[in-house]
Amino acid sequence: MPSRHDRTQTIAEGLLTVRIPNMKKEDGKETDVPKGYRFSVAAAGIKYEDRPDMALIYSEREAAAAGVFTTNRVKAAPVVLDMKRIRSSTARAVVINSGNANACTGPRGMEDAEAVCRHAAERLSVPVEHVLTASTGVIGTPLPMERVRRGIEELTGGARAGVEDVARAIMTTDRFPKVASKRVKAGGTEAVLTGVAKGAGMISPNMATMLCFLMTDLAVERKALDRALKETVEGTFNLITVDGDMSTNDTVLIMANGLAGNAPLTEGSPGYESFRDALFELADELSRMIARDGEGATRLIVVRVRGASDHADAKRAAFSVARSPLVKTAVYGRDANWGRIMAALGYSGASVSEERTDISVNGIKLVGNGLATGRDAEAAESMKSGAEVVIDIDLNLGPGTERVYTCDLTEEYVRINAAYRT
Amino acid sequence: MPSRHDRTQTIAEGLLTVRIPNMKKEDGKETDVPKGYRFSVAAAGIKYEDRPDMALIYSEREAAAAGVFTTNRVKAAPVVLDMKRIRSSTARAVVINSGNANACTGPRGMEDAEAVCRHAAERLSVPVEHVLTASTGVIGTPLPMERVRRGIEELTGGARAGVEDVARAIMTTDRFPKVASKRVKAGGTEAVLTGVAKGAGMISPNMATMLCFLMTDLAVERKALDRALKETVEGTFNLITVDGDMSTNDTVLIMANGLAGNAPLTEGSPGYESFRDALFELADELSRMIARDGEGATRLIVVRVRGASDHADAKRAAFSVARSPLVKTAVYGRDANWGRIMAALGYSGASVSEERTDISVNGIKLVGNGLATGRDAEAAESMKSGAEVVIDIDLNLGPGTERVYTCDLTEEYVRINAAYRT
Numbered sequence: 079m080p081s082r083h084d085r086t087q088t089i090a091e092g093l094l095t096v097r098i099p100n101m102k103k104e105d106g107k108e109t110d111v112p113k114g115y116r117f118s119v120a121a122a123g124i125k126y127e128d129r130p131d132m133a134l135i136y137s138e139r140e141a142a143a144a145g146v147f148t149t150n151r152v153k154a155a156p157v158v159l160d161m162k163r164i165r166s167s168t169a170r171a172v173v174i175n176s177g178n179a180n181a182c183t184g185p186r187g188m189e190d191a192e193a194v195c196r197h198a199a200e201r202l203s204v205p206v207e208h209v210l211t212a213s214t215g216v217i218g219t220p221l222p223m224e225r226v227r228r229g230i231e232e233l234t235g236g237a238r239a240g241v242e243d244v245a246r247a248i249m250t251t252d253r254f255p256k257v258a259s260k261r262v263k264a265g266g267t268e269a270v271l272t273g274v275a276k277g278a279g280m281i282s283p284n285m286a287t288m289l290c291f292l293m294t295d296l297a298v299e300r301k302a303l304d305r306a307l308k309e310t311v312e313g314t315f316n317l318i319t320v321d322g323d324m325s326t327n328d329t330v331l332i333m334a335n336g337l338a339g340n341a342p343l344t345e346g347s348p349g350y351e352s353f354r355d356a357l358f359e360l361a362d363e364l365s366r367m368i369a370r371d372g373e374g375a376t377r378l379i380v381v382r383v384r385g386a387s388d389h390a391d392a393k394r395a396a397f398s399v400a401r402s403p404l405v406k407t408a409v410y411g412r413d414a415n416w417g418r419i420m421a422a423l424g425y426s427g428a429s430v431s432e433e434r435t436d437i438s439v440n441g442i443k444l445v446g447n448g449l450a451t452g453r454d455a456e457a458a459e460s461m462k463s464g465a466e467v468v469i470d471i472d473l474n475l476g477p478g479t480e481r482v483y484t485c486d487l488t489e490e491y492v493r494i495n496a497a498y499r500t
Numbered sequence: 501m502p503s504r505h506d507r508t509q510t511i512a513e514g515l516l517t518v519r520i521p522n523m524k525k526e527d528g529k530e531t532d533v534p535k536g537y538r539f540s541v542a543a544a545g546i547k548y549e550d551r552p553d554m555a556l557i558y559s560e561r562e563a564a565a566a567g568v569f570t571t572n573r574v575k576a577a578p579v580v581l582d583m584k585r586i587r588s589s590t591a592r593a594v595v596i597n598s599g600n601a602n603a604c605t606g607p608r609g610m611e612d613a614e615a616v617c618r619h620a621a622e623r624l625s626v627p628v629e630h631v632l633t634a635s636t637g638v639i640g641t642p643l644p645m646e647r648v649r650r651g652i653e654e655l656t657g658g659a660r661a662g663v664e665d666v667a668r669a670i671m672t673t674d675r676f677p678k679v680a681s682k683r684v685k686a687g688g689t690e691a692v693l694t695g696v697a698k699g700a701g702m703i704s705p706n707m708a709t710m711l712c713f714l715m716t717d718l719a720v721e722r723k724a725l726d727r728a729l730k731e732t733v734e735g736t737f738n739l740i741t742v743d744g745d746m747s748t749n750d751t752v753l754i755m756a757n758g759l760a761g762n763a764p765l766t767e768g769s770p771g772y773e774s775f776r777d778a779l780f781e782l783a784d785e786l787s788r789m790i791a792r793d794g795e796g797a798t799r800l801i802v803v804r805v806r807g808a809s810d811h812a813d814a815k816r817a818a819f820s821v822a823r824s825p826l827v828k829t830a831v832y833g834r835d836a837n838w839g840r841i842m843a844a845l846g847y848s849g850a851s852v853s854e855e856r857t858d859i860s861v862n863g864i865k866l867v868g869n870g871l872a873t874g875r876d877a878e879a880a881e882s883m884k885s886g887a888e889v890v891i892d893i894d895l896n897l898g899p900g901t902e903r904v905y906t907c908d909l910t911e912e913y914v915r916i917n918a919a920y921r922t
Binding site: 216413416423429 | 571572573574575601603604605606638639640641747748825826829830832833835838839840842843845846847851852854855867870871872909910911913914915917918
């Protein structure tokens, strides 16, 4: 493994030499990385110029692996391939590219995705069945395989990068790289969980693709890993919405290589809950980053619903508010427009009793028992500063609670997504 | 009835005198109006200044009536009141105001809605049970009842207006008044159907309210009228979407006063189908106007799906495409971005087989059997002129077809809806 203080390196792509600066997280902190993972990036020129657009995550040892994928019926080739490969619950490497989604590319798209994995497997001397792949970018255009092949050669050429470089290489319209890590003590063993993600930032003609790659040096039994990942995604990445569009390419993968030295965790292990909680916190942090970085967004919006008849109703209500373009534009306008929140609750499909509903924004109560409290101006003022707007809704009907992250809707969102293809 | 050529008149509102110009339709044509309906408008100053914001539709004779209302669980007071009143299937008058939705106003809101009807009923000497009401505008603020009362006095003071004046008085952010009419020959009787509507144009902090008032001089038996209205709304107003938000105030009312002199139409009458078809055409025309006038819109988008497994799937698929912010921004960018259409089909919930799907834009085939045809630039060019963009999708799976109207998503939409309350 390279020193985490020495990530500056030179990548040669044809005649182009790109200097990649040391990419720490935005807050300047170093990211903890679990043992036994190596990273590299390459500037293959798939679509973007002068920046890395391919990344490799490589585990020195066979890792238990699990994945969660888009439920869109139109799935990109790498998603279809990974869904098949992940059945073995084992992985050694993930090859990722930005700039081209390899979606809606027919049989050729599948051949290309397979060729990506095969080429990487040969270069890494690992079984092709243990190489996963993910793509994000232009839809309907075949991968430029010559460039991709050169990129893979570079990825596997020995030069190493940091995990933040991976986060940066997979960005499309993301405004900042998304990387987080958690230290965990699971059943007496100190270990690390680290994740990189790219957001539902869409650049014309890209899709809203969410990619996330999670790794740990814990040993986790395959079934327990799968279960923990699915539960985590349900409570984190599946509770964010930027614009309601769902990608053909969404992928969340986790690898657990066991280099921390613990006995493999099962659902009954004493350390399992610590692992699961750390995984949840990690994914929660990454999912907040994705929502905050929604295209054109100026505020993260946290919609919290309680008092719903049941959990399903709480989720319906929270998503209805979080998806409402009227609520999202009101937040952008710093307008504590509770009428739009009330209307979104009303059409959510959840049981709602207007005269029982309470609504607060940033802790300022705007509606009590369905009626205005007259504090709108105060709440509007509170929205003018800070990175987040918290909307609390109490339906006062039952025990259901849920929380959804979203962002405001701005002219910039429209500009980004209305841009001509280049 | 006033001459349709003499709609210019003076309305006195307190000390304010407003001159209302003769308001013909945009195309300059006169609107046919059925016999026995009178219109008046008033500038009550509820929110807007220097323009009429109240309207009265009055039938000289008791009319059969039917209504369709928002399915939002949070319903404005006038909606709740009308839903009760419409059970009698009889109406004489509708009092409408813009500028205040009388929604989320608690028991006082209901008292105010009742007072509006009562005051109008007294002035018109008709039973209060036969007076309906509708409101659109600010939510959560009680109606300014003194102004409203003065407005009702004016509405019932004898001055008459044209049906286009009604269309204009009920506008909020609508950019043009929406009025249409059809001549119909039903079972040997010549008659007229006329409708006025306001769109899902939302001005902060208004709701997306769709109001539509339909009238005819045909006699239609109450059950048949109700059935025809519900079928019509299902096939027209329920197949438009501007931003997916659903108002607390949506209302479609129809009155049939019988002054054309026909024997009341039942579902078995020879003239019933002619009536129903004319009603459908009228509502279709008004619903297109509403979609075209979506806030900030530059294009009407017509999404037509065929070849779906069944009708429900066709509707799911069409709505999924019509609601996609990515598709809507692409149309605004004049980008024939079929990848976004394909993705929206994929997450629609409808059965979709990527390799069978055909997509055309403005008649130019972009996708055949799931693969790009390479004609994107040609299709993009076609989007640069004309008021409409037609997206045709053939899923090639079954007999299901449906058509949905929407509009593009622009920075102007965000600007309008992010504006501070004033």
